[in-house]
Amino acid sequence: MTKDDESSESLVDFLPAKHPIHRLSPVFRADLARAQRSIIARAFPNAEDFCQRVFDDLKLAVQLPNGLKDQSVEAVADLPFADLLSLFMSINLTAGIPESVARLHAANLAQRSQLLRAFDDPDAALAWVTAKVIGIVAELPKSAEEIEVGRNPGDVLDPYLLAASQALLCDGEFRQAIGVTVAHKALMILEGLMGHLHEEVVGRMRGNVKNPEPRGTNAEFLDFAINPFPGADVIQPPPSVGEPLRLHQIKSKTGTLNSSGGNRLAEQMRRLRMTYPGAEFYSHALVGNTLRGHRSMGGMLRIEPSLIVLVGDASFRVLTGSQNGAELLLRLYQTAFAQAAADTGYNVETMTTLIVDTFRERAFAEGEGYLESVLHSATRGEAGAQDSRIYRRLGRPRP
Numbered sequence: 001m002t003k004d005d006e007s008s009e010s011l012v013d014f015l016p017a018k019h020p021i022h023r024l025s026p027v028f029r030a031d032l033a034r035a036q037r038s039i040i041a042r043a044f045p046n047a048e049d050f051c052q053r054v055f056d057d058l059k060l061a062v063q064l065p066n067g068l069k070d071q072s073v074e075a076v077a078d079l080p081f082a083d084l085l086s087l088f089m090s091i092n093l094t095a096g097i098p099e100s101v102a103r104l105h106a107a108n109l110a111q112r113s114q115l116l117r118a119f120d121d122p123d124a125a126l127a128w129v130t131a132k133v134i135g136i137v138a139e140l141p142k143s144a145e146e147i148e149v150g151r152n153p154g155d156v157l158d159p160y161l162l163a164a165s166q167a168l169l170c171d172g173e174f175r176q177a178i179g180v181t182v183a184h185k186a187l188m189i190l191e192g193l194m195g196h197l198h199e200e201v202v203g204r205m206r207g208n209v210k211n212p213e214p215r216g217t218n219a220e221f222l223d224f225a226i227n228p229f230p231g232a233d234v235i236q237p238p239p240s241v242g243e244p245l246r247l248h249q250i251k252s253k254t255g256t257l258n259s260s261g262g263n264r265l266a267e268q269m270r271r272l273r274m275t276y277p278g279a280e281f282y283s284h285a286l287v288g289n290t291l292r293g294h295r296s297m298g299g300m301l302r303i304e305p306s307l308i309v310l311v312g313d314a315s316f317r318v319l320t321g322s323q324n325g326a327e328l329l330l331r332l333y334q335t336a337f338a339q340a341a342a343d344t345g346y347n348v349e350t351m352t353t354l355i356v357d358t359f360r361e362r363a364f365a366e367g368e369g370y371l372e373s374v375l376h377s378a379t380r381g382e383a384g385a386q387d388s389r390i391y392r393r394l395g396r397p398r399p
């Protein structure tokens with residue numbers, strides 16, 4: 001193969017030869033071209049081919065019904081989970097599979113169908129998310145020390161909030177109050193995980209490419225070789241003739257992006273519009289059912305009126321090309337979270353028991369109540385570490 005042949009193969013389809021996107025690195029152009037080939041209608045010519053792949057993936061030999069070959073792949077692949085269950089249940093029963101087994105197979109087939117609809121390589125996507133979640137589970141609180149002090153030495157367990165939880169939420173039970181605290185800290189860690197997961201996972205879906213923004217001082221500057229889309233999280237090359245290049249910025253909820261961050265994003269999108277004429281630019285909040293209360297939308301649209309701000313299902317339809325895009329993302333997470341839970345064995349109840357036992361032993365040794373023990377741990381320390389006059393004189397590191 002000649003260099004000219006390689007160059008032509010890495011051209012992005014459906015865009016003019018002189019389009020600025022062809023100035024990107026060959027690796028990035030190849031990723032965009034691969035994303036275009038992965039679009040569901042290009043990957044499967046009809047519903048029969050898609051269903052056959054689903055059954056093959058689960059190693060089930062079943063005769064598919066007549067008529068699937070005459071239906072588009074979207075006619076099956078874009079069904080909601082409940083309808084997929086009904087479809088595969090009918091196919092299994094018609095094939096003579098006993099009802100109890102047919103029901104189990106139907107659930108697995110429906111799940112696999114949605115994973116295959118979302119990803120060209122479902123197993124790779126599932127493995128990546130599972131590994132990421134397992135890594136985060138290692139950071140969840142497992143000991144009294146981990147809920148007493150966070151990563152920042154000044155982030156200590158609030159004894160007054162713990163007292164409020166015990167009295168107002170937990171019917172006076174100290175153990176339940178500790179359980180609420182453990183769950184709260186764990187949820188805060190998981191909330192931080194979700195935003196990063198959304199960007200990466202949506203970027204791995206069919207038709208999409210995750211924008212590998214560089215870290216460091218050059219993150220704001222457009223460079224066709226190393227940073228061609230500053231501000232964008234996901235790139236969608238045109239799926240067909242006449243469709244535009246689409247650039248997406250993704251957040252979990254409308255409140256995730258404050259006004260200053262929104263203005264910065266709008267400025268970045270304005271610069272991208274001038275660089276990539278004819279492209280469409282989006283800001284998404286995946287979880288939500290209304291733009292009402294969107295703190296940064298007004299400011300963003302004043303700076304860049306062409307920016308399209310979407311939330312909830314409207315976002316998923318654009319990002320996944322499916323009417324059930326939200327379900328596709330849920331199916332991957334549901335599967336990955338279950339696998340990570342089985343692999344790690346993390347359980348809030350178990351951790352709560354261990355932590356309460358530690359507090360009980362400490363309080364008994366100190367001859368005081370549980371809350372008093374937590375209070376003293378959260379407020380007592382070296383004098384030189386609590387008074388700025390001494391702290392700075394001793395040359396302590398600044399906060």
